[in-house]
Amino acid sequence: MASAPIVVHPPLGTGGRRVAVHGQILGLARSGRDVVEFLRRAGLEDAENLLDDPMWVTWRGGRAHHYEAA
Incomplete structure (x- = not known):
């Protein structure tokens, strides 16, 4: 089984989560809105509907x- 192309990494000690697509870090998200914006900029216009899909x-x-500090 192939892994999902989008990875939202564990919350950092300072808060926020790194977001990566195919291993490339897109940024540090502090909210779901940030994740959606990073994915939109990466070309995934329908990102909101993908966040709870384990295939993605x-x-x-x-x-x-x-997103709070770990």
């Missing part, structure tokens, strides 16, 4: 949609 997104460490 892997949420590592912590709960999905949780």
Whole structure:
């Protein structure tokens, strides 16, 4: 089984989560809105509808949609 192309990394100690597509870091998200904007800039116009789809997104460490400091 292939891994999801989008990875939202664990929350950092300072808050926020790194977001990557195919291993390339797009930025540090502090909210779902940030994640959607990073993905939109990467060419995924329908990003809002992909965030809870495990075929597209892997949420590592912590709960999905949780951005506070670890």
